[in-house]
Amino acid sequence: MASTFLADSEAPIVLLSAKKHFDQLPSSKEQLYAHHLSRASHWGTRAVLRSVSPESEAIYDLILRVHDKLGQPKDNEGYVTQLGPNATAYLEYASQFLGNLGNFKSFGDKKFIPNLTPEQFDELIAKVGDDEVSRLYQLVKESLFSTEPGLLGWRDQGHVSSYYPGDQVPTKQEIETVNSALADKGIMPENTRVEKVGDNQFVVHVASADPATTPDYYPDSISYKGATITFKFGDHATEFAHIVDELKQAQKYVANDTQRKMIGDYIESFNTGSMNAHKDSQIQWVKDLGPLVESNIGFIETYRDPSGVRGEWEGLVAMVNQDRTAKFAELVASAGKFIPQLPWDSALEKDKFTPPDFTSLEVLTFAGSGIPAGINIPNYDDVRLTIGFKNVSLGNVLSANPKNPKKEEVITFLTPEDQELFRKWRDDAFEVQVGLHELLGHGTGKLLQETSPGKYNFDRDSVPYKTWYGPSDTWGSVFGSTAGSYEECRAELVALYLILKSPREVLPIFGIAEADFDDVTFIATVLMARAGIAALELWDPSSKKWGQPHSQARFAILKQLHQAGVVSLDSQAADFDDLVITVHRDKLGQPAVDALGELLQDLHVYKCTGNTEGIAYYADKTNVGDYAKYRDVVIAKKRPRKQLIQANTVAEGDKVTVREYDESEVGMIQSFAERHV
Numbered sequence: 001m002a003s004t005f006l007a008d009s010e011a012p013i014v015l016l017s018a019k020k021h022f023d024q025l026p027s028s029k030e031q032l033y034a035h036h037l038s039r040a041s042h043w044g045t046r047a048v049l050r051s052v053s054p055e056s057e058a059i060y061d062l063i064l065r066v067h068d069k070l071g072q073p074k075d076n077e078g079y080v081t082q083l084g085p086n087a088t089a090y091l092e093y094a095s096q097f098l099g100n101l102g103n104f105k106s107f108g109d110k111k112f113i114p115n116l117t118p119e120q121f122d123e124l125i126a127k128v129g130d131d132e133v134s135r136l137y138q139l140v141k142e143s144l145f146s147t148e149p150g151l152l153g154w155r156d157q158g159h160v161s162s163y164y165p166g167d168q169v170p171t172k173q174e175i176e177t178v179n180s181a182l183a184d185k186g187i188m189p190e191n192t193r194v195e196k197v198g199d200n201q202f203v204v205h206v207a208s209a210d211p212a213t214t215p216d217y218y219p220d221s222i223s224y225k226g227a228t229i230t231f232k233f234g235d236h237a238t239e240f241a242h243i244v245d246e247l248k249q250a251q252k253y254v255a256n257d258t259q260r261k262m263i264g265d266y267i268e269s270f271n272t273g274s275m276n277a278h279k280d281s282q283i284q285w286v287k288d289l290g291p292l293v294e295s296n297i298g299f300i301e302t303y304r305d306p307s308g309v310r311g312e313w314e315g316l317v318a319m320v321n322q323d324r325t326a327k328f329a330e331l332v333a334s335a336g337k338f339i340p341q342l343p344w345d346s347a348l349e350k351d352k353f354t355p356p357d358f359t360s361l362e363v364l365t366f367a368g369s370g371i372p373a374g375i376n377i378p379n380y381d382d383v384r385l386t387i388g389f390k391n392v393s394l395g396n397v398l399s400a401n402p403k404n405p406k407k408e409e410v411i412t413f414l415t416p417e418d419q420e421l422f423r424k425w426r427d428d429a430f431e432v433q434v435g436l437h438e439l440l441g442h443g444t445g446k447l448l449q450e451t452s453p454g455k456y457n458f459d460r461d462s463v464p465y466k467t468w469y470g471p472s473d474t475w476g477s478v479f480g481s482t483a484g485s486y487e488e489c490r491a492e493l494v495a496l497y498l499i500l501k502s503p504r505e506v507l508p509i510f511g512i513a514e515a516d517f518d519d520v521t522f523i524a525t526v527l528m529a530r531a532g533i534a535a536l537e538l539w540d541p542s543s544k545k546w547g548q549p550h551s552q553a554r555f556a557i558l559k560q561l562h563q564a565g566v567v568s569l570d571s572q573a574a575d576f577d578d579l580v581i582t583v584h585r586d587k588l589g590q591p592a593v594d595a596l597g598e599l600l601q602d603l604h605v606y607k608c609t610g611n612t613e614g615i616a617y618y619a620d621k622t623n624v625g626d627y628a629k630y631r632d633v634v635i636a637k638k639r640p641r642k643q644l645i646q647a648n649t650v651a652e653g654d655k656v657t658v659r660e661y662d663e664s665e666v667g668m669i670q671s672f673a674e675r676h677v
Helices: 019-023 028-042 045-052 056-069 076-083 087-100 118-128 131-145 172-184 237-253 257-272 275-287 322-333 335-341 381-386 416-441 475-501 503-510 514-538 549-563 590-608 613-621 625-637 665-673
Strands: 013-016 192-198 201-207 221-224 227-235 293-301 312-320 357-367 374-377 390-394 450-452 567-570 580-583 643-646 648-652 655-659
Touching (some): 019 312, 019 357, 019 655, 028 237, 028 293, 028 357, 076 118, 076 665, 087 643, 087 665, 172 221, 172 475, 237 257, 257 293, 275 381, 322 335, 322 416, 335 503, 357 416, 416 503, 475 613, 503 514, 590 613, 643 665
Parallel strands (some): 201 227
Antiparallel strands (some): 192 201, 293 312, 374 390, 567 580
16 A cells, blocks of 8 residues: 555756746836745745645755755766765655755645655665655655655545644534634635644634734634634744745836735735735736736635635746647637637626636746646636636746656657657647636636625526525635636536537647547547546545545546547556546547537536535546546556656846756755755
8 A cells, every 4th residue: 555655766857947928027117026025935845844744844845955965966977976866766755845946746735755765865865864854854764755644625524624723633524613703703714724732622822923913804713603712823923924024025017006915915915914915916906017027926715725715835936838829829719719619607697797817828847846838817706707817828838848858758548640740739739728618717707606695796586596696605615625627527528519519610729730639639539538537546445535626627528538438548458557548539429529519517506506406416527436447557558747847947137047957856856955944
């Protein structure tokens, strides 16, 4: 069992290069703006570590201390020379740890441990010969190798979550009571952690630089359904003080008043802990159209919190790729003709679709546990409805491949012929999928709501729906931990549905020739089906828990297509070692569109009407059942995920330079060592 927890070996390591686009910024003003935003983003690193596992921060310190005490070797051989042949396995663990900002995978939430025995690790530490290294190692040695618990999730169910720190383990019900109490007072929980300190006694830790300053909408305490809740500000105070300082520097180089207000709201939020101020920052961010340097910072996505409401720190800083952005501008302009093609009635769609700012970016910095290929934010439903949102495609993430791969790529579960087409068209198909997913997936839909007692944002007499959201309800509060994966599934469905339903309208926007339409729609479906099978790695058979929202979503789509006969799963071997995924081209017309449309319509109606029957419906659609028989072969054939090394910026006076690193484990470590966060 422990072998499934071992750190990846020979994982592809890729430099996420953005130097060309950074150097093309028109002046030092934009470069300094990007530099200080990047520094602010990286100062949140420890906030991420502290939300993963109790030992993650000490492991981080251990890795950086070892690197420093060895004289900061410039390559892997420098480690091997000083520490011996076991240094290679240590480096693979250290690089994967830094790439995930913790000892749990950012994609899968499963723990990974060094591919070394404790005795071999002991020898490495002894060879470093440093008291502080030894002290840190002793702090984490037991947890470094333990695989129990091995998943992030509810602590009272035997999992790990440092969103709920402390010696006393809160139950799921207790946490949900705290969440309801905060919602009742209008307090957004994204920047909080909750500690149980006694029977029905809880402390809500709020991230802020200044522990002495309290946002005026916070009460001193809350008594709610037998629970007493108090607040403690200043979580991550040291790091947030640096974040605030860097943002004050960035504010000197803003391009306009909108950016100035946005940075001001960030400063207030991170200084005081006000999530209301962060929401204000997102309003300004949506209004800041077409910036040369794009950024978004804060506790954004809530996937890793088992209760689905607490966010993980992220900091994006990137430059616009003008050529790719032109494609997305055309997609935005065409949104009005695509939305009516989606399988729901107009009552469940916004009264007026506000075209978002949709850009392709080259990422300079994405501080956090993992880097997505696209983003659709903000996640505040009322801001999205009344102000709008932005879609961002991260171009250099989409195209990231190692310059010198360690081994030839193997594309599992496909015939040789399909593998050839897959290599040829996967980047194009994925770009189309990401664009539609972000723009028309996350960007569509209207939540029917009683906005205040007796007032509704829809005509009750003209719709057939009997459920809706109450005045204080949100999508997240009603659908809870199901919401994240459910919404990803809905967005993935919108994209593939439109690719298959309207290829002649969709694909030319992305520069795909008519002669290639059939191959691109075929590979788009293959991508989804193969991702759905690969998702089984991230499903835990003992707890029946999905470790990653996107994977759960893609499995649901595979299952739907398989049960509709659009996809076949063929194998003659008892252990399914010869498993082949076949997508039937002759069924990519109406049969596939109907199957996808049925699932998409159901998910959309449940979501928009606040009907919690959708939770059980989605659980059924993602119930693995007989598909569990394929899990062992999926794990046996899995390939390591890419690890992305980010550059650093260095400012000397008005001059900012980009420092990039070798595509190696040591390059990953060096990039973190030079951030000094």
